[in-house]
Amino acid sequence: MGVKIIKTGEIIRRQGLFGYNAWPTVARTGKGELAAVWSGGRIKHLCPFGKVLLSRSRDDGDTWSAPQTVIDTPLDDRDGGIVVKGRQWLVTTFNNKVQDQRLWNSEAGIKDDIRKIISDRLDTIMPQMQDENYGSLISVSEDGGQTFAPPYKSPVTAPHGPVLLDDGRYLYVGRLFDEEYAPDGESDGIYAMQSDDGYNWSKPVKICGKSDENVGLYCEPHAVQLPGGDILVGIRAHEKGKSDAAFTVYTSLSHDGGKTFSYPESLRFRGSPPHFCLLRDGRILLTYARRDIKKGIYARISGDGRQWSEEFLLSATSSSGDCGYPSSVIREDGSIITVYYQLLDGDDNASVLYTIWQLL
Template sequence: MSLSRRAFLATPAAMAAAQTQSSTPALSNISLTPESYCGWPTLARRANGELLVAYSGGRETHVCPFGRVELMRSTDDGRSWSWPEVLMDTVIDDRDAGLCVTPSGAILVTTFTSLAYETTMQRAQDWPAERTARWQAVQRRSTQAQRTALLGTWMLRSTDGGMTWSAPYRVPVNSPHGPVAISGNRLLYPGKELWEPGQKARVAESTDDGQTWRMLADIPLRPGDRYEDYHELHGVETSDHRLLVQIRNHSKTNAGETLQCESTDGGKTWSQPRAIGVWGLPSHLLRLRDGRLVMSYGYRRAPFGNQARVSEDHGKTWSQPITISADGVRGDLGYPSTVELSDGSLLTAWYEQQAANPKSVLRQARWRL
């Protein structure tokens, strides 16, 4: 009895096939500053084939006052990477860096600022004297009022291939991987109101290539859920012109599983989020040239690593997991994002804390479906 590919993906044999395939991705570290903790990257591909990866670099740990937004480039499909460029470095912590290349060629980089490290300082016990001195010196660069005024969700924009950048400007929401381009010369930014009362999960829209943004819609809540439980959204437009958003979920129902909702009216209204049977977070969405969708996500339980799934029906159903990496030593890893290269292969980048290095590094895998 013959099976279509879609039917095959639903069979037990699909898992075996995925696991066989998962042993073949070529894994490599791409951090050029292993002395610094690097985290939460986003990978994007320009029309000329150049790859960009934005991330939070210059860090000491997962939470610290030293984070800054950095960018690296590759002109050979990720075989080699440029020395990091610092795009934004405020006096507080600049964290997750998202990337979007718009149809015009503009490059948008997103980030958010945080004062969470101040709580870490207050709770610090038995720190080495030199570490305490470093953190205290950082605080002497600004007043508490100045630091609080810097809290926000930010965007930078370049129209010359990243040679020059705008000053950071505030945008309504944040998500780790930033906005996405959709049809009609629009940009869609599903994200979180991090510093607003209620911390809603919402969708913003730009019709001027990312220069300005307006709020378009709220993401609805499932009965019993709270917005405090919805985090780190990402979206994509399907080839049948629906919009799809996935959500990192921490509600008691399906905790740690990815939720998904859809819009059929250009993002004005959204379906109630639903579980799709995928444990892992957060996810990044990509539409391939053939119309299939790929979701890649961190897998923060043994075997620690990153996984991907494929949809051949515009996100209605998803395949069994494909293992991208499974050699992590702990849960401080993930936030993968994926691009399709000119030869049809896929490149995924993420961050990971490894056994031999307490500083998290950036890694990548080249693989095929």
């Protein structure tokens, strides 16, 4: 088994101030039509200027439109997630608090002019504005992405947002955004919740805590429903005693439609966060990034979610580890498009890119 790279391209690549774009998700919206969302309009990886942008392709990913803004709160709107059910589109993001931004802006290595631009922006965000907008957010379109309602708050967050189950329900597996949302007697960790209509969600079901004896942090999960009906969840995991660059994926299974989940187990290879895509033959495609010595975007294939193929390189990155968050869909011709972000050699800012490829 191997891969053939057919084409690489750019969804958005901009230099200069407010040209940083990252953390995308791609989804199919119709025959030959795709949409990608991400956090753009940024100065850098951590800044208060992020907003969620959306771009469309009407030729299955070969070319992309100029972006439109979907979510733009006064806070830093980060990872963009998207799931599509007919004319209803759900776009997700999360943000952080002003005090966190001030702390990050005080760190060494930030140019004085950039530090001032960020500080001036933070000074404009009043406490009431933060209270109204802080959270994990979901914005819904009922007209195929033409217009989006103001976002509402969600108890959980994940980079790529919810997924659609075979029976039409939404499943959102994410890290509990804030402990104030925790069910009685529970705490921060990875939870799953479901919705029939995209607005009203079930009580979150806990999969695991935010850490355990082996893992210092569980976060950024994604899920897929397998052909037999089971639900496979992959979770980014930072194992204790290892560098952050050595993060990995732990997986959990549900055999009852998402009511209960097994305790996560390690896949024992480097790379994260995970994104799953079901291939036409029922196999599972996993894409992820590595930020260790083998920096880049990678893929693996599995028939059951337990045993995985060797990894395939989809896009090598430069010395910068600022890359990742790939997601994939199957194109009409059976090839695969994987969308991700990466800092290209010689660029000032990260860009949202894609690779079109096929399995051999």
